[in-house]
Amino acid sequence: MLIHSASQLLTLTPGPQRGRDLGMLNIIEDGALLLEGETIAAVGPTPDLLAAHPSEPRLDASGCAVLPGFVDPHTHLVWAGDRAAEFERKMAGAKYLDILAAGGGIISTVRKTRAASLEQLLDETRPRLKHMFTHGTTTAEAKTGYGLDTQTEIKLLQALLALDAEGPLELAPTFLGAHAVAPEYRDDPQGYTDLVCSEMLPAVRDWWDERHGQSSTGHRPFVDVFCENKAFDLAQSRQILSRAKELGFPLKIHADEFDNLGGASLAVDLGAVSADHLVKTSEADIAALGKSDTVAVSLPCTPFGLAESEYTPAQKILDAGGILALATDCNPGTAWCESMQFVIALACRALKLTPAQAIAAATINSAHAIRRADRVGSLHPGKQADLLILSVPDYRMLGYRFGANLVRQVVKRGRVYEIA
Amino acid sequence: MLIHSASQLLTLTPGPQRGRDLGMLNIIEDGALLLEGETIAAVGPTPDLLAAHPSEPRLDASGCAVLPGFVDPHTHLVWAGDRAAEFERKMAGAKYLDILAAGGGIISTVRKTRAASLEQLLDETRPRLKHMFTHGTTTAEAKTGYGLDTQTEIKLLQALLALDAEGPLELAPTFLGAHAVAPEYRDDPQGYTDLVCSEMLPAVRDWWDERHGQSSTGHRPFVDVFCENKAFDLAQSRQILSRAKELGFPLKIHADEFDNLGGASLAVDLGAVSADHLVKTSEADIAALGKSDTVAVSLPCTPFGLAESEYTPAQKILDAGGILALATDCNPGTAWCESMQFVIALACRALKLTPAQAIAAATINSAHAIRRADRVGSLHPGKQADLLILSVPDYRMLGYRFGANLVRQVVKRGRVYEIA
Numbered sequence: 001m002l003i004h005s006a007s008q009l010l011t012l013t014p015g016p017q018r019g020r021d022l023g024m025l026n027i028i029e030d031g032a033l034l035l036e037g038e039t040i041a042a043v044g045p046t047p048d049l050l051a052a053h054p055s056e057p058r059l060d061a062s063g064c065a066v067l068p069g070f071v072d073p074h075t076h077l078v079w080a081g082d083r084a085a086e087f088e089r090k091m092a093g094a095k096y097l098d099i100l101a102a103g104g105g106i107i108s109t110v111r112k113t114r115a116a117s118l119e120q121l122l123d124e125t126r127p128r129l130k131h132m133f134t135h136g137t138t139t140a141e142a143k144t145g146y147g148l149d150t151q152t153e154i155k156l157l158q159a160l161l162a163l164d165a166e167g168p169l170e171l172a173p174t175f176l177g178a179h180a181v182a183p184e185y186r187d188d189p190q191g192y193t194d195l196v197c198s199e200m201l202p203a204v205r206d207w208w209d210e211r212h213g214q215s216s217t218g219h220r221p222f223v224d225v226f227c228e229n230k231a232f233d234l235a236q237s238r239q240i241l242s243r244a245k246e247l248g249f250p251l252k253i254h255a256d257e258f259d260n261l262g263g264a265s266l267a268v269d270l271g272a273v274s275a276d277h278l279v280k281t282s283e284a285d286i287a288a289l290g291k292s293d294t295v296a297v298s299l300p301c302t303p304f305g306l307a308e309s310e311y312t313p314a315q316k317i318l319d320a321g322g323i324l325a326l327a328t329d330c331n332p333g334t335a336w337c338e339s340m341q342f343v344i345a346l347a348c349r350a351l352k353l354t355p356a357q358a359i360a361a362a363t364i365n366s367a368h369a370i371r372r373a374d375r376v377g378s379l380h381p382g383k384q385a386d387l388l389i390l391s392v393p394d395y396r397m398l399g400y401r402f403g404a405n406l407v408r409q410v411v412k413r414g415r416v417y418e419i420a
Numbered sequence: 421m422l423i424h425s426a427s428q429l430l431t432l433t434p435g436p437q438r439g440r441d442l443g444m445l446n447i448i449e450d451g452a453l454l455l456e457g458e459t460i461a462a463v464g465p466t467p468d469l470l471a472a473h474p475s476e477p478r479l480d481a482s483g484c485a486v487l488p489g490f491v492d493p494h495t496h497l498v499w500a501g502d503r504a505a506e507f508e509r510k511m512a513g514a515k516y517l518d519i520l521a522a523g524g525g526i527i528s529t530v531r532k533t534r535a536a537s538l539e540q541l542l543d544e545t546r547p548r549l550k551h552m553f554t555h556g557t558t559t560a561e562a563k564t565g566y567g568l569d570t571q572t573e574i575k576l577l578q579a580l581l582a583l584d585a586e587g588p589l590e591l592a593p594t595f596l597g598a599h600a601v602a603p604e605y606r607d608d609p610q611g612y613t614d615l616v617c618s619e620m621l622p623a624v625r626d627w628w629d630e631r632h633g634q635s636s637t638g639h640r641p642f643v644d645v646f647c648e649n650k651a652f653d654l655a656q657s658r659q660i661l662s663r664a665k666e667l668g669f670p671l672k673i674h675a676d677e678f679d680n681l682g683g684a685s686l687a688v689d690l691g692a693v694s695a696d697h698l699v700k701t702s703e704a705d706i707a708a709l710g711k712s713d714t715v716a717v718s719l720p721c722t723p724f725g726l727a728e729s730e731y732t733p734a735q736k737i738l739d740a741g742g743i744l745a746l747a748t749d750c751n752p753g754t755a756w757c758e759s760m761q762f763v764i765a766l767a768c769r770a771l772k773l774t775p776a777q778a779i780a781a782a783t784i785n786s787a788h789a790i791r792r793a794d795r796v797g798s799l800h801p802g803k804q805a806d807l808l809i810l811s812v813p814d815y816r817m818l819g820y821r822f823g824a825n826l827v828r829q830v831v832k833r834g835r836v837y838e839i840a
Binding site: 082304336 | 502503504505507508511512513547551555721724725727729748756757758759761762763768769770772773774775776811814816817819820821822823824825
């Protein structure tokens, strides 16, 4: 199939787009793409590709900007229930402790998720995947972390593999047994840390390796930890991630969402693939990220969701030479948002990115943040045919406009899905 | 038709919901609505209505919250072109004067709008109306104001009447010839003010009265003025609105968006239907609003769109007894947003409203802000059958969630439109 006459074809660079190089869209005006099955075979000006492939079936993208499908590199995705009542109480002025006393907080989601069957989890998650896909996300990372016991955490991995297999959206799974201290270990966080290291991580490795090949890639899942006050301190985070590394897992970290514990530097030290959140990140941590290959993943929906005013110091990260990516953080507690289009609009304002920078951070750099940049995140021959045909001619409408879906068609592995 | 089994049927009160009474949703659990043609004939518990009307055709709303269609009481809606390039320059750090020098700002939209044919304006506006409608807006106010000469301003009114006649979304038109000082009068704002009073307003009245009955209601349009530094000062605003009142127009005002000039108190003084923006509103102005029937319309997308941190002091307005409503302000300069769902999510966070308060402000109170509460904004027998069937069972998902469209079906004048 030949997609032709795109007003702007954003091919991007293979990246990662580091520091002030962020935002290289490599635009072909009146651009065209030749697809062969699931793969991009050629990219170029429309007249050239039409002349070279005159009898190819055509898809007219006149008046449309075309860009890579969004890669969302940080979502929590699989949970049961919701916390709408808790949100209402928060907006009415309730404090954190009142909410816990009323049965709210992450542990309420853990309770519901443990009680849910695999089928129920799949049923509750599919509408979220549909929102993500219709808003242009073609690949997403997705974490466990509402089980907090070995059995439920593996049930969540099962759910992620099943949803990945259903498609069309591809999922890159992450094991986040260290999302919070399990309620059974409320007074013994070190005991829970030891459990993660001695029981959960080996169990996940064994379970995964038995099924190797059932995921779309066969890669081991990422292992992530929530390095934060009231979750896991720096030593516990190091203990968990070091053990995961020993066992052969690639690493991620939740760092500096509410307090600076040094998680970003720990990520760099251990060679983690990404460090995520990065709100209270220190100058030293920023400098460390800037010299590393660890991708700095900003989640602006989280401060927005919590009505906070402080966001990732993105400009400092760019000045330091860091690799900046964007994600939704889709989760039931702080940011139930499936749309990378909204993330882009918010990042322009809260992180002071240009639309071009935000788009690069949401495609090629976020593909690097989940080690899938060999297949997705830019539009080049040999890469997977994952792309968006917008209903508007100018990429800058992403960012400038907000609240509506600007995707007309999603192309995933060469197949066209009509959106609006 | 009988819409039945709604998990929550939000009927609201006829309003206006004043001060701390905001948020009365009057929910019927397992609720049903009987529609007769374009009108609501009955509202009540599902078992009662099913028993009373056993052979009526049915629409099953199980698992869905049902509420009045949103009324968006402040949009600019009809313009030509876009300012995406200007947005990009702003995010890259350009100052206001640089943008003007590069041909940006409101006057660039005026130039394009003057040059556009009526057909072109309709073509450019229809996609915005579609986004509004699919996101649940069933009635919207819409302003002229990108003409700034008599002929173009009347062309914009023509466009609004034509789009209202096309439907399904109903439009309440507003004449905003005093949106900015026309470029021809750049150095003579008083001269332009005099032109609005002596030429434009009488011309609009004559033109409108000739066509009386072509709009969906036959009401005269509102007359609005942008009372702000670099637009119209308080005396000029009073001159324009007083003249409009003499000529029999109902009044609105843009007040306190960037500076406090006393516009809100002027609105109260003249008996305006609404005062809109209200960011820099003083305690005295808030007190005046609180004692009046002038609806306080907050436009949180505008500070959001401009990446500013100050919003309408909504809690103070509620404490003072004011009637608070919400709108998008959809426009190409500061807030290209069509979605009242996003306005609700933003208002919860930036104005500290509960979802219930935000919904009441976006339905019944916003209907009062355009004098249509006799027909829309709540679900009661005799009112127009304008309502939303959500894809979720709990109204609090509005506000809590953001970025995705939660409307499953829009019912407009009794006709069902499938959305997702």
